[in-house]
Amino acid sequence: MSNGTMRSRNAVRLTRDSRTPAASGQQEHTTPGQIRFFLPDRQCFMLLQLPAELLLQISALLSHDTQKNLRLVCKPLHDVTTEFVFATFRINFSNDAKMLDWNMLNELAMRSTDMWRYVKVLRLTHPSPLVFPFADHNAWRNSTKDIIRGLSKAIVSLENVTTVYWTSVKDIDNTIVEALILSISRLPSLQKFTIYMTSRMLTPVPRFQLKNLTFMDISLCRPPWDDFIRDSLPSILENSPNLSFLSLADGTNGPMGSLGSLFQNLHRPLRLESLVIHNLSVPPLSILHPHFQSLTSLVLSSTGNLPPGFWFGIQANNVHLRSLNIDDVDAALLDYLLSYTDVEAIRLKVPGDNAVYDELGIKFYSQVLPHHSATLDSLSILPTFEGTWSLQDSTMLPVLQCRRLVSLSMSVRLSDISDLTEPSIVSDLLHSIKSLHNLSSLYLAPSFSLHAPLSFPEKRWKASIMLGQVIEAVNTIPNQDPYLALEIFVQPFGGSYRAYWDTESGFSSFLCSHSCPQ
Known part of the structure; x- marks a missing residue:
């Protein structure tokens, strides 16, 4: 069980x-x-x-x-x-939010409850146009100042909050945004701050100060992103000497922004352990390396071409990453991975389909993966197109030698599962993973021939259904630990296919609409 x-x-x-x-x-x-x-x-x-x-x-x-x-x-x-019970408090700005939230907010604003003592995590969500709790609902349009004042008092009262998550997918009144930001900046115990704002603002993000952060995850759209980079982020980084996690993402479609001026103008090096950069161009290593001395985890997603000599420079500065999540692969990256040992997590996406990528795939499975097999606990290799990076007989053995794996994500060539009457590479894998005693999550995705006649969404959907049928055809999946259930994920276009196996309930699979971690 x-x-x-x-x-x-x-x-x-x-x-x-x-x-x-x-x-x-x-x-x-x-x-x-x-x-x-x-x-x-x-x-x-x-x-x-x-x-x-x-x-x-x-x-x-x-x-x-x-x-x-x-x-x-x-x-x-x-x-x-x-x-x-009160460790996490949610403020839902939506028409269907529970009245209990509003009543509690009002009590917090009036200091008529001591719930603030227990709240450690504050979640702000804006799924639809705002509804205001601190005014007469019949006349709320005339009491915006009272609303903002009450909301600010409620948030500021949560003086033991250490973590704030702020998610907004709809247009927001700028006065509300300013009130929330200024209230959050007054929380004395705040250490972790996450904001995902996918909507555009007509006015700049107000300048604000945060101190002593250890975790910061920011995703904004331009133009507010540019204002934030220029006006607020430098001082936040300067005033957070213990910041260990930094994630920066630009949610704007179009030309990528740059982080060069941000890192170049800091007066002291950051002591980052984890850095995530999404949809932003990566500055030259000469600018970044002072901030990389403590780095152990790096995620580069949709960053375009890396600066020349990036991986060679990291190697020369003795930066030994334990976790890498990289959108593209080149020879310099593989040489860097061969220069040291003890990597724990590797996630690579291989976007191309040519002889160069095939040669890199052969080198990865024959040299790089065995080099880190003793310490690797998470492996994700997801090429879009068929080739040497996909799961096949020659790549399965190096994968199975990584005995500490807890999570495994691989792509399967569509040509290898097209005949459901024949044993497939998927069946071989599912019957071989008994050697991976710690494995609890397996993610499988189809890879395609570049010359397949169907459109990509149609190919992806049909291939995922075929992959699910291949999994269902496997009657038993060995599992060494009766208390450890193996979860198998297949994500088609628009939904996810999940299969579960454990010693008590046996093997089962079904289609659902929830997204799966990769």
Whole structure:
């Protein structure tokens, strides 16, 4: 049985007991604070005999709904679970948001609740036009200042918040954006800040200050992106000496922006451990290398051609990356990977279909992969077109020698699965992964011939369905650990195909619409 299954069944049992006091022999009890509890039965009293530290650990493993139900059982469980129930607070700016959110926001703004003590994570979401909680709903258009004032007070009251996630996919009133940004900048304990703003703003992002960040993930569209790079980001980086994770993404379609001036004008080197750059041109290494001395993880996505000598320069500066996620492959990258050992995660996309890429694929599987097989726990090789990078007999053995793999993503040549009556490379793989004792996630994607007659979306969909049928044709999948379920993901165009196998439920597969991690 998987850990998720065991947790789910425990959650159902605990929820049933806490909601049906008569059936379980419980008696109702109300505290002076008007919180209604049920006196627990004998089994629950046995649970309460556990040390408080152990109860905290147990509560942390339960689902959020179960934690909320446990708060109603008795005061000791109420006290133990409260910090988990209120650890994350969401502000949903949408017409269908729960009124509880608005009531709680108003209580926070008025300081009539002490919930602020427990909130560590604040999530702001804007899925649709804003609805304002701090004014008369019949006259909200005339009370924007009151709305902004109340919203700001509510956010600022969460002085123990360490993490803020802000996601916006719709156009936002600029006054609301400014109020939110300035309120967030006043949170004294903030360490991690993430903002994904896919909508455009007519006015610049207001200048703001953040200090002592350890994690920053920014995705904006231009022109606000340019304003942020120029006006706010340099001072944030300067005032965050412990910043270890930095992700910068430009969500604008069109010519890529540059980061050269940002890194060049910093007065002191950053001590980054992880850097993500998406849809932005990478500056020359002469500008970046002062900030790479502690770097262990690098993601370069949709960055175009890298500056000349980029990988040679990293190698010369003794920067030994433990995790690489690179959109393109060249000989310099493979030479860099051969210059040291102990890489833990490799993810490569191979966009081309020519003899040069085929030669690089042969070198990767014959030299690079064996070089890091003792330490690699995550491997993702996803070429678009058929070739030496795809899964085949010659590449399977080097993959299976990576005995520590937990996650594996590979592409399968469409020509290898076109005949469902014959044994396929997929069947060989599924029957061979018994040697990968730690593997829990397998992602498979089809790769195509450059000259296939169908359009790419149609090819991808049909190939993924064929791949799913190949998986279903495999009757058994060996698994060494009865408590470890192997998840197999196949993502067609517009949906995902998932297959599960464990020793208790056997093998099953189905189509669903959720996206799968790659």
